[in-house]
Amino acid sequence: xxxxxxxxxxxxxxxxxxxxxxxxxxxxxxxxxxxxxxxxxxxxxxxxxxxxxxxxxxxxxxxxxxxxxxxxxxxxxxxxxxxxxxxxxxxxxxxxxxxxxxxxxxxxxxxxxxxxxxxxxxxxxxxxxxxxxxxxxxxxxxxxxxxxxxxxxxxxxxxx
Amino acid sequence: xxxxxxxxxxxxxxxxxxxxxxxxxxxxxxxxxxxxxxxxxxxxxxxxxxxxxxxxxxxxxxxxxxxxxxxxxxxxxxxxxxxxxxxxxxxxxxxxxxxxxxxxxxxxxxxxxxxxxxxxxxxxxxxxxxxxxxxxxxxxxxxxxxxxxxxxxxxxxxxxxxxxxxxxxxxxxxxxxxxxxxxxxxxxxxxxxxxxxxxxxxxxxxxxxxxxxxxxxxxxxxxxxxxxxxxxxxxxxxxxxxxxxxxxxxxxxxxxxxxxxxxxxxxxxxxxxxxxxxxxxxxxxxxxxxxxxxxxxxxxxxxxxxxxxxxxxxxxxxxxxxxxxxxxxxxxxxxxxxxxxxxxxxxxxxxxxxxxxxxxxxxxxxxxxxxxxxxxxxxxxxxxxxxxxxxxxxxxxxxxxxxxxxxxxxxxxxxxxxxxxxxxxxxxxxxxxxxxxxxxxxxxxxxxxxxxxxxxxxxxxxxxxxxxxxxxxxxxxxxxxxxxxxxxxxxxxxxxxxxxxxxxxxxxxxxxxxxxxxxxxxxxxxxx
Numbered sequence: 151x152x153x154x155x156x157x158x159x160x161x162x163x164x165x166x167x168x169x170x171x172x173x174x175x176x177x178x179x180x181x182x183x184x185x186x187x188x189x190x191x192x193x194x195x196x197x198x199x200x201x202x203x204x205x206x207x208x209x210x211x212x213x214x215x216x217x218x219x220x221x222x223x224x225x226x227x228x229x230x231x232x233x234x235x236x237x238x239x240x241x242x243x244x245x246x247x248x249x250x251x252x253x254x255x256x257x258x259x260x261x262x263x264x265x266x267x268x269x270x271x272x273x274x275x276x277x278x279x280x281x282x283x284x285x286x287x288x289x290x291x292x293x294x295x296x297x298x299x300x301x302x303x304x305x306x307x308x309x310x
Numbered sequence: 311x312x313x314x315x316x317x318x319x320x321x322x323x324x325x326x327x328x329x330x331x332x333x334x335x336x337x338x339x340x341x342x343x344x345x346x347x348x349x350x351x352x353x354x355x356x357x358x359x360x361x362x363x364x365x366x367x368x369x370x371x372x373x374x375x376x377x378x379x380x381x382x383x384x385x386x387x388x389x390x391x392x393x394x395x396x397x398x399x400x401x402x403x404x405x406x407x408x409x410x411x412x413x414x415x416x417x418x419x420x421x422x423x424x425x426x427x428x429x430x431x432x433x434x435x436x437x438x439x440x441x442x443x444x445x446x447x448x449x450x451x452x453x454x455x456x457x458x459x460x461x462x463x464x465x466x467x468x469x470x471x472x473x474x475x476x477x478x479x480x481x482x483x484x485x486x487x488x489x490x491x492x493x494x495x496x497x498x499x500x501x502x503x504x505x506x507x508x509x510x511x512x513x514x515x516x517x518x519x520x521x522x523x524x525x526x527x528x529x530x531x532x533x534x535x536x537x538x539x540x541x542x543x544x545x546x547x548x549x550x551x552x553x554x555x556x557x558x559x560x561x562x563x564x565x566x567x568x569x570x571x572x573x574x575x576x577x578x579x580x581x582x583x584x585x586x587x588x589x590x591x592x593x594x595x596x597x598x599x600x601x602x603x604x605x606x607x608x609x610x611x612x613x614x615x616x617x618x619x620x621x622x623x624x625x626x627x628x629x630x631x632x633x634x635x636x637x638x639x640x641x642x643x644x645x646x647x648x649x650x651x652x653x654x655x656x657x658x659x660x661x662x663x664x665x666x667x668x669x670x671x672x673x674x675x676x677x678x679x680x681x682x683x684x685x686x687x688x689x690x691x692x693x694x695x696x697x698x699x700x701x702x703x704x705x706x707x708x709x710x711x712x713x714x715x716x717x718x719x720x721x722x723x724x725x726x727x728x729x730x731x732x733x734x735x736x737x738x739x740x741x742x743x744x745x746x747x748x749x750x751x752x753x754x755x756x757x758x759x760x761x762x763x764x765x766x767x768x769x770x771x772x773x774x775x776x777x778x779x780x781x782x783x784x785x786x787x788x789x790x791x792x793x794x795x796x797x798x799x800x801x802x803x804x805x806x807x808x809x810x811x812x813x814x815x816x817x818x819x820x821x822x823x824x825x826x827x828x829x830x831x832x833x834x835x836x837x838x
Contacts, residue, residue, distance in 0.1 A: 151815060151818075151829055151830075151831060152810075152811070152829065152830050152831075153810075153825070153828055153829060154828055154829070154830045228827045230824070230827070231824055231828075233828055239781065239782045240779065240780070240782070241779070241780050241785070242777055242778065242779045243776075243777070243778040243779075244775060244776070244777050244778075245775055245776045245778075245824060245825065246774060246775030246795075247821075250774045250775060251406075252405060252409050252433045253404060253409075253433055254403075254404045254405070255401060255403045256400075256401065257399065257400070257401045257402075258400045258401075259398070263398075274775055274795065274797075275433075275774055275797035276774045276775070276795035276797050276801045276802070278793065278796075278801040278802035279774055279775045279777060279795035279801075281775075295404060299389060299390045299404045299405075299406060300389065302406045302409070303389040303407070303408070
């Protein structure tokens with residue numbers, strides 16, 4: 151018996167979004183290195199090597215991380231359950247029955263609005279089990295929220 | 311949204327405009343330190359160029375408030391309550407109307423002066439900041455909203471009407487601590503499930519709280535002595551003791567010190583045990599609730615509604631296990647997950663003989679199997695993982711001792727480092743022995759831990775969902791940690807390092823049907 155992956159990938163624009171979001175951190179690192187070396191003495195080897203290594207690391211991270219995330223982050227909503235998969239080195243799959251869903255939230259930061267993306271968070275009565283879908287297409291997210299709230303509205307009880 | 315009628319106002323509504331008077335006042339108040347900073351900065355530069363900073367700050371706060379008013383909207387339809395907030399970071403919270411459990415209406419002094427009230431709509435979700443907060447509405451509107459929510463949720467589900475109608479209290483306070491004389495005191499037709507046997511105090515020295523209590527008292531005592539200004543060597547008996555210690559060999563001192571410490575811990579922990587658990591009694595009321603009463607000086611009575619009980623935890627810390635004792639606590643909904651060993655008020659049995667604990671657990675659950683059933687072990691890979699994960703500690707200690715010796719430190723370091731190896735190995739072996747799970751009747755049973763071993767018995771009805779987590783190493787070993795999420799107790803109960811197919815079959819049997827759509831029988835090709 152095996153658990154298959156959730157059916158849907160998130161929006162492909164998420165790759166670009168994750169890349170852009172990671173850029174400022176690396177710029178900060180480079181700027182910090184620039185100031186560090188401009189204030190210290192003459193160690194030419196280090197002055198060249200460290201920024202070069204940093205740029206290489208940054209390039210690898212910016213190329214690998216978003217694509218890896220994009221392949222792992224998946225989601226699915228059936229008539230009875232929500233199923234998400236997320237993570238990178240540590241991967242987590244979460245399943246919650248629709249009958250136990252408490253709230254459905256969407257959130258869009260400024261950068262995400264630029265990329266027309268949205269996050270959907272499905273909370274249950276347990277503090278341990280919010281299901282998050284990052285990087286969904288905004289229109290898809292709206293659809294998911296409508297679908298989820300209608301489905302959860304049909305089930306009765308207080309879902310604890 | 312289609313409106314099923316019934317005269318509902320399903321359009322988007324805004325907060326009261328008067329909130330513009332509340333928010334700036336409050337936020338300017340919060341921003342006062344920053345504003346003072348700005349004013350000082352304005353002064354310090356002297357030439358007046360920075361003087362506009364403070365008014366600008368005030369303006370900014372006001373603009374933010376107005377924006378918040380403009381962007382915050384809510385609506386109530388037959389199916390759901392929705393709240394929209396945010397300009398740059400847009401957020402929509404939706405919750406089905408019949409999941410609304412509580413409606414809190416509160417008003418601070420400032421609110422009251424302006425005729426406003428704050429409405430907080432609770433869904434029972436424990437997520438911090440995930441409630442729907444409407445700050446602020448006019449008092450009339452707030453009252454109307456409460457009535458509206460009550461009206462809505464009364465229709466689809468019958469048992470929630472009562473909960474929503476109460477404005478200030480949560481749906482049903484499941485646990486109450488009140489004096490024995492109170493209404494919750496045990497009555498005549500109660501059946502007694504457990505009663506403290508005075509001999510149980512012998513377990514006190516083997517509890518962590520006993521040891522910690524003794525350490526705390528010693529700490530406070532030494533500080534008191536310091537504050538009084540007496541040097542500890544001035545105290546008669548101690549001076550005699552120190553003089554005596556100078557004339558005896560070191561090992562005698564160590565042995566005597568340990569013996570003294572043992573007596574000290576024993577006396578204090580026995581006292582502590584008696585103070586909190588003396589006269590302990592667990593009874594069941596025929597109308598479906600459990601009551602505990604306990605305490606020597608302060609008596610405490612606690613009631614637990616059985617319909618809020620989702621299972622129980624059998625705690626067997628290493629020391630207690632050594633003297634064949636265990637402790638019980640209940641897994642109940644409605645209380646926030648508490649920190650600390652024994653979630654306080656949901657305690658069902660103080661440290662007591664294991665047989666008693668098992669009998670009480672069986673009586674509480676109405677089924678003896680969950681606490682007696684032999685657990686399925688998690689196999690050789692899980693065992694290897696226990697050892698692999700334990701190794702870093704002695705490795706670090708040995709390397710550190712090596713460095714210390716090389717620098718000429720005392721050989722005692724080497725001894726400690728060497729001793730850490732067998733201790734770690736024994737702990738890892740014990741951790742593996744503890745690891746196990748089972749499905750017993752309608753209960754999911756999982757056990758783990760060594761220094762603090764716990765058998766969790768969770769009613770499958772109380773399981774809200776599954777988290778299946780795999781680290782990189784677990785993926786390579788084909789293991790997973792299956793966590794059952796629940797609204798009760800610790801909120802999560804994990805089955806650690808179990809083989810993937812077993813985890814899936816366990817989840818499938820505990821909540822039949824939930825996984826059906828996502829399971830495939832044949833090994834699927836790796837996608838994506």
